Amino acid sequence: MKITNFFAAAAVALAMASTNVYADALTALDPDKDGTVDLKEAQAAGSKVFAAIDPDKDGTLDAKELADRLDAAGLKSGDPDADGTIDAKEYDALIAAKFKAADPDSDGTLDAKELGSDAGKALLKLIQ
Numbered sequence: 041m042k043i044t045n046f047f048a049a050a051a052v053a054l055a056m057a058s059t060n061v062y063a064d065a066l067t068a069l070d071p072d073k074d075g076t077v078d079l080k081e082a083q084a085a086g087s088k089v090f091a092a093i094d095p096d097k098d099g100t101l102d103a104k105e106l107a108d109r110l111d112a113a114g115l116k117s118g119d120p121d122a123d124g125t126i127d128a129k130e131y132d133a134l135i136a137a138k139f140k141a142a143d144p145d146s147d148g149t150l151d152a153k154e155l156g157s158d159a160g161k162a163l164l165k166l167i168q
């Protein structure tokens with residue numbers, strides 16, 4: 041195989057792999073199997089994540105518990121009562137806001153391509 045062909049093949053393989061990541065995410069987040077994630081599915085997945093990353097089970101997430109999922113600015117914007125933690129209601133609202141940002145065609149569902157966008161990735165951090 042010519043070197044250029046090798047790189048072309050590698051690029052295709054890479055592109056397919058990165059598409060598969062979001063296709064896999066979609067499968068996990070899409071219990072009704074219609075090929076898209078709607079807000080209800082996103083929030084259901086989010087509440088599972090919320091429970092999983094709240095080990096002290098005090099019903100709120102602090103900056104440390106959210107470290108991998110939400111940066112300081114995100115925490116601030118998602119914390120309207122400014123108590124420094126995100127409760128389940130605030131987490132739900134955060135997911136709704138990020139869902140909306142990830143849905144530029146405003147059809148109320150996210151497909152694999154929308155999940156792979158920057159906004160989609162930000163949403164995925166909260167729900168998987």
Ligand SMILES: [Ca+2]
Pocket residue numbers: 069070071072073074075076077078081
């Ligand atoms: Ca669905």
Ligand SMILES: [Ca+2]
Pocket residue numbers: 119120121122123124125126127130
């Ligand atoms: Ca709060």
Ligand SMILES: [Ca+2]
Pocket residue numbers: 143144145146147148149150151154
């Ligand atoms: Ca959409």
